[in-house]
Amino acid sequence: MAYEITGKCNGCGKCEFTCSMDAIRRSWGSYRIDPDLCDSCGACTSVCPVRAIRPD
Ligand code: SF4
Numbered sequence: 908m909a910y911e912i913t914g915k916c917n918g919c920g921k922c923e924f925t926c927s928m929d930a931i932r933r934s935w936g937s938y939r940i941d942p943d944l945c946d947s948c949g950a951c952t953s954v955c956p957v958r959a960i961r962p963d
C-alpha cells in the first residue's frame with residue numbers, strides 16, 4: 908500500500924519536504940506520490956492544509 912494525492916491538492920508543496928523517502932514529486936503544477944518509493948509512514952498527511960493525501 909502507498910499513499911496518494913487527490914485532486915484537492917492546491918500545489919502548496921509543504922508535503923514534498925516532509926517525505927524522507929523522496930517519494931513526493933511536483934507534476935504539472937500539482938504533486939504526486941511514487942508508490943514504489945512511498946513506505947506509507949503517513950508523515951505527509953499531517954502537513955497537508957487541505958487533507959489531499961490519503962491511503963491508496
Ligand atoms: S506516506 Fe510517508 S513515505 Fe509515503 S509519501 Fe507520505 S511521507 Fe512519503
Ligand code: SF4
Binds near residue numbers: 957
Ligand atoms: S501539502 Fe497537500 S496541498 Fe500541499 S502540495 Fe502536498 S498534497 Fe498538495
